[in-house]
Amino acid sequence: MPGNTSFWRDPVLPHVESRRACRSRACYKPHSHPTYSIGAVDAGGSIFTGSKDGKVALGNGSLVLVPAGCVHACNPLPDAHWSYQMLHLDAQWLHTHVPRLDASSASVLHEPVLYAQFCAMNALLFSPASPAAKQEALLALLHACADASGASPLPSHAARIPMQLRPVVQQLQSQPLASLAQLAELAGMSRYQLIRAFRAATGMTPHAYQLNLGVNRARSGLQAGSALADIACELGFADQSHLQRVFKAHAGITPGRYRG
Numbered sequence: 001m002p003g004n005t006s007f008w009r010d011p012v013l014p015h016v017e018s019r020r021a022c023r024s025r026a027c028y029k030p031h032s033h034p035t036y037s038i039g040a041v042d043a044g045g046s047i048f049t050g051s052k053d054g055k056v057a058l059g060n061g062s063l064v065l066v067p068a069g070c071v072h073a074c075n076p077l078p079d080a081h082w083s084y085q086m087l088h089l090d091a092q093w094l095h096t097h098v099p100r101l102d103a104s105s106a107s108v109l110h111e112p113v114l115y116a117q118f119c120a121m122n123a124l125l126f127s128p129a130s131p132a133a134k135q136e137a138l139l140a141l142l143h144a145c146a147d148a149s150g151a152s153p154l155p156s157h158a159a160r161i162p163m164q165l166r167p168v169v170q171q172l173q174s175q176p177l178a179s180l181a182q183l184a185e186l187a188g189m190s191r192y193q194l195i196r197a198f199r200a201a202t203g204m205t206p207h208a209y210q211l212n213l214g215v216n217r218a219r220s221g222l223q224a225g226s227a228l229a230d231i232a233c234e235l236g237f238a239d240q241s242h243l244q245r246v247f248k249a250h251a252g253i254t255p256g257r258y259r260g
Helices: 091-097 112-125 131-149 163-174 180-187 191-202 206-223 228-235 240-251 255-259
Strands: 004-008 016-024 035-043 046-051 054-058 063-066 073-076 082-090 107-109
Touching: 016 112, 035 091, 035 112, 046 063, 046 107, 063 112, 063 131, 082 091, 082 112, 091 131, 107 131, 112 131, 163 180, 163 191, 163 206, 180 191, 180 206, 191 206, 206 228, 206 240, 206 255, 228 240, 228 255, 240 255
Parallel strands: none
Antiparallel strands: 004 016, 016 082, 035 063, 035 082, 046 054, 046 073, 063 107
């Protein structure tokens, strides 16, 4: 039985997106999102990397809370498939409505009652229920996650980046095609020093950060209805095929299937 993936989005609730993946074998490169993410494992096993505890084994009913900007990956066990749900929340919206969850490190929860609440909330999102009912269930879940994790606001990943590297991050945000030589000069470091310092601060090399940034911007372009070829050109990918390969490596799905 092949795996399948479905997405839920609603322009009335633009701050939330949900994904369901059944019997997936997709593997992900380490990556980050501009959104706050909550994942739930429905079946099978996987390994999560990105929490303060290092690699963590996940099983049926595990929940993973991933702050915006946190580099992570979650992949199935070798030669196996798994099923999961993933919720993405606008980081600013979350900070306004549930600031206790606006932490800087990922956490893993094994709470059967909370997992059941997540499943019920996500089923409601995919249903014809009213936006008001969906919003109420979403907020209830988020406050329950904050209670279960003992979360409290901590400095964001951006705030914890050393001052010397902040101009590099700002340059990548404004000019994603900046070369390593340009970035090293901006930081006053050698290329090797920059790669080492940047990885220590962000969890990625500058090049991996550029690709991850491109994938996240491609998500926005796809949702806005832009043509894939135009997105690839705008973001500096060699061609449409290059963007497709990088996107699937980071998102576990092709751009076409993500667009829906």
